[in-house]
Amino acid sequence: MPRETLQGTLDLLILKTLAPGSEHGYGITCCILNASQNQLRVEEGSLYPALRRMEADGLIKAEWRASENNRRARYDHVTRAGKKHLAETVERWRRNTAAVSSFLDFA
Amino acid sequence: MLRRFFNFFRPDHLEAEMREELEFHRSQTSGSLGNVTLIRDRMRDASTINWLETTWRDLRYGIRQLRKAPVLVAVAMLSLALGIGANTAIFTLIDAVMLQSLPVRDPGHLVLFNDDISTGVYSGDDFPSNEFSYPSFQYLQAHNDSFVSLCAFRQNTDRVVMHIAGTSEAGPQQRANAHLVSGNYFETLGVNAALGRLLNTSDDTLSAARVAVISYGFWRDRFNLDRSVLGRSVVLNDVSFTIVGVTDSSFFGERIENAPDFWLPLSTQPQVLQRDAWSNSRAKWLTARDVYWLNFMGRLKPGVSLESAQASVNIRLRQFYSEQAGSQLSPATRRKIENIHVELKPGGGGISGLRYLYSKPLHILMAVVALVLLIACANVATLLLARASARRQEFLARLALGASRTRLLRQVLTESVLLSVLGGMAGAAFAWWCVRLLVILLHFPAVAKVRPDPAVLGFAVLLSVLSGILFGIVPAIKFSRLDPRPANAARMANFGHLRFTGQHALVALQVALSLILLLGAGLLVHSLLALENQQLGFRRENILLVGTDADLAGYQPNKLFTLYRTLDERLNQLSGVISASVARFAPESGNTSYYKFAMAGYSPGPDKKMDLSDLPVGPHFFETLGMPLLLGRGIDARDTPESTPVAVVNETFVRQYSPNQNPIGRRISLGSPFKEPGFEIVGVVADSKYHDLRGNVQPMGFFSIWQRPVSGFELVLRTSGAPGGIASEVRRVLDQTNSRLPVLNVTSLNAQVEQSLKQQKTITSLCSIFGVLALILASIGIYGTLAYSVAGRVSEIGIRMAIGAQRQNVIWLVLRDSTLLIAIGVFVGLPLALGGTRWIKSFLFGVPALDPLAMAGAVLLILLLASFAAYLPARRAARIDPIRALRHE
Structure with missing residues (x-):
């Protein structure tokens, strides 16, 4: 996935992925890859700093737990502020894409 | 935000966590992660407060840099400690003398009709603007536009003979300080009672029972804080009073000195002051129209400014005097009434003899030490600039590696503020010592509460940071202008003629500022000599003076x-x-x-x-x-x-x-x-x-x-x-x-004359000390600048000597630059100094403001010392061995 598209939407993808429950960093990349039918590939170099930033901003919260294969892993989940942020971002995304599509159809 | 802040303090924990998280990821993919260090860097940036982290790094780097230059740090810290310390010390005294408020409710709204320390009574045909009559107090109270309340008090405290009922008569007569105040005095000032009640308006009538309020100190010293003091009677000047209350422990009257023991209603004036009266006119002060013995203090109504209150007070006073004169109003009197001008003063600080005595000298000293600090800052800036050349390679490398210019600016400023804070801490210690010395030198009375308080501390910190920025800004700008491209970098190497750079401006500035201080000091010294050597009109040698008071012996x-x-x-x-x-x-x-x-x-x-x-x-x-x-x-x-x-x-x-x-x-x-x-x-x-x-x-x-x-x-x-x-x-x-005749003070006339010159002497010697200090700092600046420029021109001088330049040519080559700088400094400084002398006019005696002696002395002293400071590097330049200089290249 090209960097410039990712820049604005990475937070959205992460929040959406984490919305049902908690997941570790590797799981998030897999999840996004699968859900987008191998279209969106998140780089580790972008993902981990983003997770840190969103944690510092209070959108997600992290805890250390045992993973499926019994290794210690850091699981993130969405906070209440994160849920609110997600709803707003999704809403804005829909509006913007709808606007751009209608413009493209018209032109 | 909070988490970022905590992360800043536990970087190890953060690092371990990040490593483990990435390790887990790698174990899942069995592939490579790419640049792990970069990822970690960016994670770290996202997890902590960036600027706090970089500042901390800058600080550590700065400390390492400073440790590499111990001489620079020592000289800079000494200069700054002197500058900041002297400023803090003088500010401590100013704070003690001028910025302390009366311990009353909301002192900011109090205004005084006269804040002068003069005391006494005036009786005559004029309408004084600093003392007032009792009828005018009554009129102003009845026609009060601006004040929540307006009170009056005698423009003095009175020594009264005291006898406390139930104690023996034996021994010398006991005396106490009594202060006559209007009934609403305590209410106007907003003072609380420690015990009982304070005076009120109903006490201040001729028919009221005579009551008195005593001070907390008097209650403690005389009655041992015994609560049964209420209701006791005390005889003051043969008049019996009942004690009804004690004032708050912090309250000592509206005058900073001479705290009263008793506050008595104004209405008791005829009885209380009668005994002391050598002339009879005093008895009728409450009704007399032409006896002016009161001062007023008012509490402004909310929203009323001092200026508008002053305007309305003056109108009311003119009305009052016109009405009082009535039909006898002569044209001369009318003119006098029209000229009445009372100036209201902020009353929150009370009436302070200290302020009156010391405000002028302290302001002069404050200006002097501010100049010294400026010189110290300029001095440190020159030193840093000299060092800048040594660090040019380092900064060029950093720029070439992609450091942003603002980042470099910050690094340099961090270092200079670090230096000034170190200087400030040394200065605080110096200030403490300095304050104690000044208190002795200026004969500060013990009543002044000289102590470091938050205002002083804040002042010192602010000063340190400001001076750090002040002397750091010039080198910082110079660094940020460096051009890392090799061609330009080479061109910026110091070769050829001296260009007038920031550094040279700083040297000229130091010379100019020193000249101001030296000329001021010269004028003061000249005045002191004139004062000491003048004809007094009597012979002051071998005269003994002994004071006594027959009244105290009864x-x-x-x-x-x-x-x-x-x-x-x-x-x-x-x-x-x-x-x-x-x-x-x-x-x-x-x-x-x-x-x-x-x-x-x-x-x-x-x-x-x-x-x-x-x-x-x-x-x-x-x-x-x-x-x-x-x-x-x-x-x-x-x-x-x-x-x-x-x-x-x-x-x-x-x-x-x-x-x-x-x-x-x-x-x-x-x-x-x-x-x-x-x-x-x-x-x-x-x-x-x-x-x-x-x-x-x-x-x-x-x-x-x-x-x-x-x-x-x-x-x-x-x-x-x-x-x-x-x-x-x-x-x-x-x-x-x-x-029973007391011996009040024994001195000689010579000592008395010395005593009256003491303050002048102290100011003069302090200004001279600071002037010489400034001169030394400026000389260090000149020396540093030239030594640095000579060091940068070794190869040039070597070439000149190789092709036949003589020693004196080389010396002149170096001296020419410094002479120019000193000359510029003198020409800029002289008019500034002459303009500045009017601030010390009241301390000048018998010398013209354009005193040729002081001017010549100051200029000569500067030329002498500055030339000496310039000669040392010039001589070193002349000793350069051309062969070694060229090989050095």
């Missing part, structure tokens, strides 16, 4: 004559005493008494001031002090209470009031108009600077103390040996005459 006025005569006989018989006399005030004591006077057969012009400085003296007075008589005779033993009242006047008196006429035989009276019989002028004495060393000579009248007795007086004795040697004899005479 003398009634009519018994004083006998006392004077006994003392005159006994003192003049003492061996070692050439001549002895008494006077109401000692010479150069600063105490004076002025009277409006009238002369029989003399009608003054409309604007002629008929004021006389009045001094009762005993027989032999003029011989004792060595004041030459020009006409007639002096005061002598013929002038007893029964004989004709006489006066001796000075030359200035004759010049002003009897210019073309023999004054002998004319009669004057104290008070106007002339009252029979008056005092007959029997002699004229030469002018003298009797009361103080600075002012012009005023018309003076000397009277016989036998005819105008006063209870407090000074013995004046001319001794054959050192004055101190006879002091115990004089004490013995006083003791024999009456064992």
